[in-house]
Amino acid sequence: MVTESLLLRPWTIVIAVVLLAVAVVLGYATRRGPRTPSDVRWVANSSYLTELPSFRARMVQYRAGLAALVLVALTGGVAAGVLLARPVDRSTENSELATRDIVLCLDVSGSMIGYDVEIVDRFLQLVDSFDGERIALAIWNQTTRTVFPLTDDYTLVKEELTAARDALDFDVDSLDNGSYDPGKLDRLLKFITGTEGGSDTSTSLIGDGLVSCGLLFDEADTERSRSIILAGDNELIGTPIFTLTEAADFVTERQIGLVGIYSGASTATSSQEKKEFREVVTTHDGLYFEANDPAAVDAIIDRIQSQQAVDLDATPEVVITDRPAAALAVLACAFAVLLLVAWRLKE
Template identity: 70%
Template sequence: MVTSALDRPWLIVVAVVVLLAVAVVGYVTRTGPRTPASVRWVANASYLTQLASFRSRLARYRVGLAAVAVVALTGGVAAGVLLARPVDRQVLNSELATRDIVLCLDVSGSMVEYDAEIIDQFLTLVEGFDGERIALSIWNQTSRTVFPLTDDYGLIAEELGIARTALDFDMDAYYNGSYDQDDLDRILDFITGTELATETSSSLIGDGLASCGLLFDEADADRSRTIILASDNQVLGTPIYTLPAGADAVAARQIGIIGIYAGASTDTSAAEQKEFEDVVATHNGLYFEASDPSAVDAIIERIQSQQAIDLEATPEVVVTDRPVVPATVLVLAFGVLVVVLWRLRT
């Protein structure tokens, strides 16, 4: 909760007292009524005070003096508020959630046309979290950590936005040669580190899953851990870990698995999808197809229902200065005062 306050409110009282003191001194030391001896008499000038132009200028002069007083008072109060230091105070939650989530994304060629959609789901998921640490790992033949576990949600959203832009690539345009070179460079830069020199393997899901399991730190801490694995399970080549073996490896470390399947329909896709679903189910995980509209809400519910230990921590008070309003009023008052005084001289 954010509250607004003055850090040194007593300075407002000081500012008001000074303004009153100046007003009193000005009143006491003002020039009194003139005596006949101090007046320079001009013959036949008594009618001047009856002229409409004279009365108009006198009225403007009095209004100007009143305006000077009001503007000076406003500027003085604004200066007092500025000296009193207006701030916002926010007491950060003293309980730290201990849920860790690794987003584990297949960026092989067969997945590229689905990855942008999955990143959108990741972004929606992040909006539903509060305090969880999140990491992103991408993989094909090998894995690359895009960002490690962090609760900096600004950074998470920024990095996922970059990932979405890079992976929003038209594979059909690539195959027919009509692609944009900048788009190709962007996606190649992003997936750097996920491919080997050989083209004899691709989408090594077991190895990718096992690598994602290594991103969880604080192994001895009592934390809940979840991998959200997105892939089409179209494995090419011989991995170190098969999908069942990779799932066993992360399950041995008490890491939960949530599977998101996306992929084109092929001669082998039905068997690949079934294996993916069976492995996730065998390890007490949740399985969804990427097109399932209920996936995001169900994933958030599953993760938030998992055990979360609250660590006692010293409350942290964040104080943010908010000088804009009084400073603006002070500057405007000074500007108006200069203009009014200049007008009074003419």
């Protein structure tokens, strides 16, 4: 959304300035000239009064008051001209933004806990670049839990992502030596509740997690741009319902774009797991990144926006919002000061 501040009728300011100038000229031209002797009431022995310091001080104050009166009147006149010119904010809103749905799909298995904080930080960076898109967050391990459904309430989104980052900021290795913080462990366990299926022989069921994320999109009959940002290490243990390839087929058939973010420890099998993850994502016309790739955020945003531009051809909408507050405040202050100065001069 592009916003600019402008005046819809700027020529009214010129008219206001001209009228003020004419008023000043007329006032000067029609001022009373020097008084004649017949107009003056003479008082004997009073010539010394004009030399008194108090008289001179009052005359200085009087002239300063007159100057202030003129200045305030001019300021108020210009402010009135600005109001007549109608100050507004004009923004161009693209309705395409409201047709983008993005599901953040995060692996919270034990092998990923130490890396999820960095990925959630990436998610937060993405949110800062969005404007109108609906976003959801789902976390998965053996099963999937929806942290929040598709929403464009970015205050809620940022609060939930920040809470997720804080909960996932836990040193799993501290469990082995007993040095963990019980409070942090409770916060982590509470956050990942609902992702454990009760099996001790399976974890990180990435295919099932991806399919679950694909089912979070609503409004199936509406033409929308849909994307999943899948983050995990592909360290599959156990037998899932869907393999990663089958899950990618599932979301691709539903015209859901796929972005893969790989992260995880270097192990004896991680090279093969990373290769499979990358191949599945890229062969399904998706984007693949590693979590520490500094170009990931910009590339993901460009991909989502370019996909939307192809899918939907929406006409930008121009929104005009009146912003008279500043000029109105100046006019009100000028009027108040004008009354005060005029009252003081009358005294």
